[in-house]
Amino acid sequence: MDTIAPVPFSSARAYVLEARYEFLRLLRTPSFSLPCLLFPPVFYLLFGVLLGGKGGPAAAQYMLAGYGVFGVIGVALFGFGVTVAMDREQGLLTLKRAQPMPPGAYLVAKMAMALLFAAIILALLATLAAGVAGVQLSATQWIAWATTCLVGVLPFSALGLWLGTLVSGRGAPALINLIYLPMAFLSGLWVPLTMLPSVLQTIAPVWPAYYLAHIAQQAVGAGTGHPLGLHVAVLAAITAVFFVLARRRLVQ
Template identity: 35%
Template sequence: MFLAVWKAECLRLLRSPFFLLFSLAMPMGFYFLFAGLNGPDTTIGGTTWGAYSLMSMTAFSLIGTAVSQFGIRLAYERRDGWMRLMRMTPLPTGVYVAGKIASTLIVNLAVVAILFPAAAFAYGLTLTASQWALCAAWLWLGSAPFLAMGALLGALKNADAAIGVGNALLMGMAIFGGLWMPMESLPSWMQTVGALLPAHHYASGAWSVLAGGLPGAKEWLVLLGYGAGFMVLSAYVYRRQEAM
């Protein structure tokens, strides 16, 4: 049953025009905009702006997929009665949600596989093979906590409210987390808020690799902590709703 859900969701995501727009076209457009405005060869954080911005926009893309293609869609499926229908079948709700998460992770891998070569070809990025591999692995695995956040977002009873909340979360994390512009260029109070958000630590792990290091313990702990918190809250909410 899990494999059937996984396959169906992979196909649905890849065929979705919203996925193509919000997870590929928009982040790629922002990348070329920001890299072009600042100069792809400009030095920042021990690397070039072209490489730095690529990690930022890839992180933004994968967070956006978790919010819009997973979380908000899950809220609409609940509104339309799809989740109630699932409870009438032998398929457990947990397996259904897990299948959607697994399929989104596979699609996230495809996003990385498209954005990285496109940027490398456009600006001739000269990262080492290990840097490419480590950044790709970090961004892919690090997207899991945001899928847990999407699962919690999908538990909202008002699907229309989920759109507003989801977009506010996405934009807030992108701006305050330093995905659209370096944290150092933001006012101090925004930097303080941004340092508390998982999005900043998510992108920061990839930036560390670009600078010749590795994601630090703080990045790991923040993402694991947020991921565990979102998972526990999601499981609690779904169990409460199933019991009603």
């Protein structure tokens, strides 16, 4: 009787499979995939193109930066925050620790999932910006904008990961929305900060999205000359701090 030879363990294959299944899991979850993939391009089309049409391509260019950041932040916060909270509540994290898989595969898979969703959102926004809104950017500007937004997934994934360790699966969406939506508005992602009251403009730097938005705006040529080094340093510090905080809670 022939015997089936066991498949040799491959850590690289474990990472790839975990990332694939995590992406498919959330792609097949309409409550996550539909809002994350559709809201940024629909809002951009409505507010950046139709209602903001009087500002012409310049306004659409500015809003492209804001809604790109808005889209990737949503994927990072909900992709990490809600799913980690649900996995903790259902005991899935304990099950994964007992499996013979690399310890970092769980987080790497979620990061890969967030980057894939973010790339789809950016592709949709770029299509609307170039095909409908008349935005004309150089190849360098398109690459800088996309790279900025994709790298920007990191700090908000760390924030979402930490939030996911604080509450239950049922409470996570409410908590994240209480942070996500006010942060998007008060960071100038939906409307320019100059249109907000001076008090709100003053406190805008307390929001992490404020720093990523300025980098994205400068990438598309709509920035105001803010020091990029400061924004990058703040986002790097946010990534490190919230990852450490989340790790402490996950190992408890």
